Amino acid sequence: MSSAPARPAPALPAATAEGLTDRIRELLVDALRLDGLDLASIDLSTPLLGDGLGLDSIDVLELVVALEREFGIVVPTEEVASDAFQSVGTVVSLVERLRPEARRES
Numbered sequence: 001m002s003s004a005p006a007r008p009a010p011a012l013p014a015a016t017a018e019g020l021t022d023r024i025r026e027l028l029v030d031a032l033r034l035d036g037l038d039l040a041s042i043d044l045s046t047p048l049l050g051d052g053l054g055l056d057s058i059d060v061l062e063l064v065v066a067l068e069r070e071f072g073i074v075v076p077t078e079e080v081a082s083d084a085f086q087s088v089g090t091v092v093s094l095v096e097r098l099r100p101e102a103r104r105e106s
Contacts, residue, residue: 021092023070028088031066032059044089052087060085067091073098 025042028034034053048055048063055063063085064075073095075084084094 017092017096020095021088024067024088024091024095027066027070028053028063031062042088044087044092046088048085048087048091055085063091067095071095071099073100 021044022039025039028042028048029037029039032055037053042053046052048060060080064080067073068075075094075098079094084090
């Protein structure tokens with residue numbers, strides 16, 4: 001039985017930081033099923049863990065999968081264990097750094 005190889009996610013077009021932030025906020029709510037959470041209440045400084053959005057380690061892993069699918073990136077394991085998932089802003093920075101466009105520019 002042959003299966004078609006997984007297609008990589010399309011490259012994210014050059015987007016404003018605001019557009020990227022908005023999409024990551026949407027992913028947080030959709031992928032983690034945070035129904036009832038107002039997107040406008042999530043800003044760059046909103047903590048993901050603890051008293052912020054209250055995510056746990058499983059939620060962070062689900063977010064990693066959603067980010068990889070959405071933006072065509074690979075989040076290294078060491079990034080998951082780092083401060084990259086402390087707040088919405090740190091996740092935005094991580095995605096900006098790992099996007100294919102950013103890797104070509106460096």
